[in-house]
Amino acid sequence: MHDTISAQAAQAAQAAAPARPSGTGRAGVPGCDQAVLEEIQQRVLWLATRIIDAANHERDTGDGVKVGGHQASSASLVTVMTALYFGYLDAADRVSVKPHASPVFHAIQYLLGNLDRSYLTTLRAFGGLQSYPSRTKDPDTVDFSTGSVGLGAAAPLFAAATRRYVDAHFGPRPRSRFIALIGDAELDEGNIWEAVADPATDGLGDVLWIVDVNRQSLDRVVPGVRIAQWEQQFSAAGWHVVEAKYGQALQRAFAQPGGDSLRGWIDAMPNEQYQSLFGLEPAAVRERFGDGAPPEVQQFCAGIPDAELAPLVTDLAGHDMGSLLAAFAECDAETGRPSVLFAYTIKGWGLPIAGNPRNHSALLTTAQISQMRERLGLTTATEWDRLDPMTPAGQWAAARREQLLRVPISHTGNEVAVPDAVGLRAARPISTQEAFGRILVDLSRSESVGPYLVTTAPDVATSTNLAGFINRAGVFSPVPRRSWSEDPVLKWAEGPDGQHIELGISEMNLFLLLGQLGLSWDLSDQPLLPVGTVYDPFVLRGLDAFIYSVYSGARFIVAGTPSGVTLAPEGGAHQSTITASVGLELPNVTFIEPAYAVALDWLLCGALQSVASAGQRPATARTPGTRPADGRAGSPETAPEAGSYYFRLTTRGIEQAPFQAARDRLGDAILRRQVLAGAYRLVDAADAAAAGAPPVYLVGCGAVLPEVLQAAAELSEEGIAATVVDVTSADRLYRAWQRTLRQGVRTATAPSIPGALRSAFPDRAPVVTVHDAASHTMSWLGSALGVPAVSLGVDTFGQSGAVADLYRAHDLDAGSIVNAALAALSLR
């Protein structure tokens, strides 16, 4: 065993790998031999296992709820991750770690000196190591959050697509390899294949996906052998496919006379049968392995003693350092397309639960932990130690620590300067979707904004009004492409300086790409202003990726357009109702739904200013190995608006004069402040109320404002003082309300009404809310203001029709709003 691995593998790597601008020079550093890596991986296995053990057996949580953790899933990646971190990665590389291998990641960071020892006993504790790798919550530097299987796996592909874009527009960064460590059952998730199939991810030679082929998922041993099918799917999508399947002992056996039959049988054997070998005594292995095998195999095995046969037939390359490093080098050499490496592993490798079909959540007993500790020559006094710096393994870890030190981010982002508004003029009726397209075109002309804008859409760029931007800025392609269309309305010029990234119809891909574009200041050292568009109903189609991206700390803008039943003729399958609630409720997302073009101008520029600040204030910047500065996690008052923005827009053109009247009445400074805060009085009936008319607030959001204004006029004719409030961001209003409430709760003081609500609703009066979205979205207003409230909205599926038909069907017409006002007044 213990021969120098690097001799062969590193030579191959050196010969094959292109020059690295920030190369760390692995070869030649004394100590990197197989014995050292084997020793390190034993310690990694121990620490990963023990981190989970301590969380479950030594911490009194006081609530009886199982803590959990995944010793078997972790063990299956120990060799791969040891080989990666101690024998392959460079400082500029970025890695996504399979959710259930987070203990392995933290064990490695600890051994590299990047994590304080005190964290080792905090897995799944509040403020401790997170159950799954988290960019925003873990104390050590996590490149990609993972947890919802499939998403973190695909993220590096989009990070690489982002880097390709950044390199093409802003000059090449030091080469990074974007690596994903993926559980084999993650390949069941459709988003994986959507990501692989999209032309936007073609030819990304710096991508390496390593699939942890342990043939087990959560519930079971995966039936059949699916690798061949998966490999063909990757190949068909243009990927370079590599296998690390047989360990060196098996390879030697195959080379012997009759060895071919052994290989054929291992390949043909069902997963379930192969997996059942792991729990057996050596003699039983022969019988089980031979069950159904051709006679030549039985014959071949007859010459091998029981004690050697079991380790031989379970000798997989995913636990063989030499094979893995050689496979990494082979993938590295392939620079023109992404690589996927199928590494055959054993779930629970090196543990008594190895290969057991029910091992996903199994924990070693305290006795088994003691035996393992003893076998490794550790004691309770030394078990948490780092590698002894006097040993070759300790010296190698110290050398790797230096080699992997991250170069600090150099871009400040200060060169991006977004104006307060583009000064959009809208004399005629205009929709927010149209205004959005025009604002982007105007921004693209600005030197301090234009170069940083990047748009993307899943095959809906033109129908969401990005055409103007695309005509100006072009479509991104890594290589120039000849255009065969001479359409003067839409130019669609493709080349390396294009600023629109077109995707196939995958909303998952949209949000994964937006997420990675929105982390470019961190992962590619270049702030960008990413803007995506999608039909609003299909925001929900990409929702998991949306959540994933904003949980990861990404900063971007997405416009859902058109939305609601207002896109009336399109019918029920295209009408969105719950998206406004989603936008309001999603953490790290500010939901905005303006009605008027100038308000959109102010709000969009404000959002872009906030996104631009990402490069200036890295959300994850902190001293390595320590916890991020913590407020009370997730509470509204500790969550500054440092996330992404979701604009819900419409194609309904509306008259802009009422907004101009509010502008004339209030002046731009006050109106802008109120529009940005979430609400302003579009029509103020204070005088009528002062003269004795009963007051009511008609609160509209988005496309329905014309009906709300009409209802206000009708009410005023009936002697009711109807003030119209245009809610531009129900989210900001709600957050302001919650902030004061929570402050009251936490300090045991009476909460006050927040400023944003007070300036829009100065008096106590009943409220009617009107929204082309679920009525629930604004129904909290009555409670916030302590007044009777009637909420009108869309709570059933729609159908095709004209806007008036749909508004009538859902009580959004002026007559219904008048009736709702009278009802609200009667509830006083």
Ligand SMILES: Cc1ncc(C[n+]2csc(CCOP(=O)(O)OP(=O)(O)O)c2C)c(N)n1
């Ligand atoms: C989207 C999603 N669905 C379900 C789960 C629950 N889950 C966690 S791990 C797992 C099985 C994963 O199997 P595999 O990827 O092969 O990982 P292994 O533990 O075998 O390494 C499941 C279903 C999840 N985390 N995310």
Ligand SMILES: [Mg+2]
């Ligand atoms: Mg698995």
